[in-house]
Amino acid sequence: xxxxxxxxxxxxxxxxxxxxxxxxxxxxxxxxxxxxxxxxxxxxxxxxxxxxxxxxxxxxxxxxxxxxxxxxxxxxxxxxxxxxxxxxxxxxxxxxxxxxxxxxxxxxxxxxxx
Amino acid sequence: xxxxxxxxxxxxxxxxxxxxxxxxxxxxxxxxxxxxxxxxxxxxxxxxxxxxxxxxxxxxxxxxxxxxxxxxxxxxxxxxxxxxxxxxxxxxxxxxxxxxxxxxxxxxxxxxxxx
Numbered sequence: 001x002x003x004x005x006x007x008x009x010x011x012x013x014x015x016x017x018x019x020x021x022x023x024x025x026x027x028x029x030x031x032x033x034x035x036x037x038x039x040x041x042x043x044x045x046x047x048x049x050x051x052x053x054x055x056x057x058x059x060x061x062x063x064x065x066x067x068x069x070x071x072x073x074x075x076x077x078x079x080x081x082x083x084x085x086x087x088x089x090x091x092x093x094x095x096x097x098x099x100x101x102x103x104x105x106x107x108x109x110x111x112x113x114x
Numbered sequence: 115x116x117x118x119x120x121x122x123x124x125x126x127x128x129x130x131x132x133x134x135x136x137x138x139x140x141x142x143x144x145x146x147x148x149x150x151x152x153x154x155x156x157x158x159x160x161x162x163x164x165x166x167x168x169x170x171x172x173x174x175x176x177x178x179x180x181x182x183x184x185x186x187x188x189x190x191x192x193x194x195x196x197x198x199x200x201x202x203x204x205x206x207x208x209x210x211x212x213x214x215x216x217x218x219x220x221x222x223x224x225x226x227x228x229x
Contacts, residue, residue: 009154034217043118043204043220044157090156100145100208100218101172104156 002027002095006105013112019063019078021108023091026072032094033074034102035065039087047089050074061085086112116140120205120221127195127228135190135224137205143219145208146188150174150201151223157204163188195228202226 007022025031032051036044048059055067065076074091088109092102121136139146147162149172159172163182177199179191188207192199202225206218 004156041222043206043222044218045220046217049217100147101159101162102157102218103173104149104158106154106156 002031002093002103004091004093004103004105006089006091006108008108009106010109010111013081013110015083015112015114016080019076019081019085019110021076021089021091021110023065023074023076023105024072025074025091025093027093027095033065033067034092034094035059035063035074035076036090036092036104037061037087038090038107044090047076081110081112083112083114086110118205118207118219118221120203120224122224123222124225125227127192127226129196129228131195132191132193133195135192135203135205135226137188137190137221138186139188139205139207139219140186141207141209141219142185143207143209144185145210146182147172147206147218148178148180148188148190149204149206151204152201160190160203192226195226197228200226200228 003026005024034049035047038044048057050067058064063078088107090107091105118139144165148160149157151157158174161180163169202223205221208218
């Protein structure tokens with residue numbers, strides 16, 4: 001069965017610092033992987049997706065993620081954090097190869113301080 | 115555009131009561147689903163539907179019923195609420211099931227407390 005592990009339930013960075021949110025997956029077949037962001041009292045929005053094309057995926061708001069098959073990882077990064085990046089971030093894998101029936105990780109709450 | 119609309123935003127129930135969480139989308143999406151979000155557990159799929167008249171179970175379906183009589187609506191029913199169903203519930207939809215389709219569109223959630 002496919003699963004997703006997000007390392008670190010809370011991450012705190014200074015404004016302008018590098019953001020690194022970790023995600024490891026387990027999958028018996030080539031996975032489709034996603035990062036979603038949830039702002040307070042809102043639903044989830046798609047940040048970026050990996051669907052077996054380029055291993056470095058660029059998303060919205062300056063975020064990117066790199067698919068590393070050898071490490072079974074799909075870590076999310078942003079070179080310079082902004083206060084508006086404070087939110088909860090979810091990594092997800094698709095067992096069906098589509099956008100549906102996603103399996104989500106537990107989430108990482110990102111805090112950005114001045 | 116309204117997108118995915120969930121009502122109510124907040125609800126408090128007593129154990130054993132029943133209620134229906136409403137979800138409506140105005141994007142003519144074929145696929146709709148319900149997730150529950152619990153601290154430290156991410157989102158877990160409850161039920162989903164690939165079109166009107168077709169529903170199926172997700173990862174945590176026990177205690178919940180769904181139906182899909184129209185493309186637009188996908189209500190989630192709790193027949194006898196239990197404290198373990200205290201959670202935030204999200205409805206999500208997408209045009210179809212393939213990767214080429216646009217991603218899941220989420221509603222803003224319903225926060226349910228069962229006492």
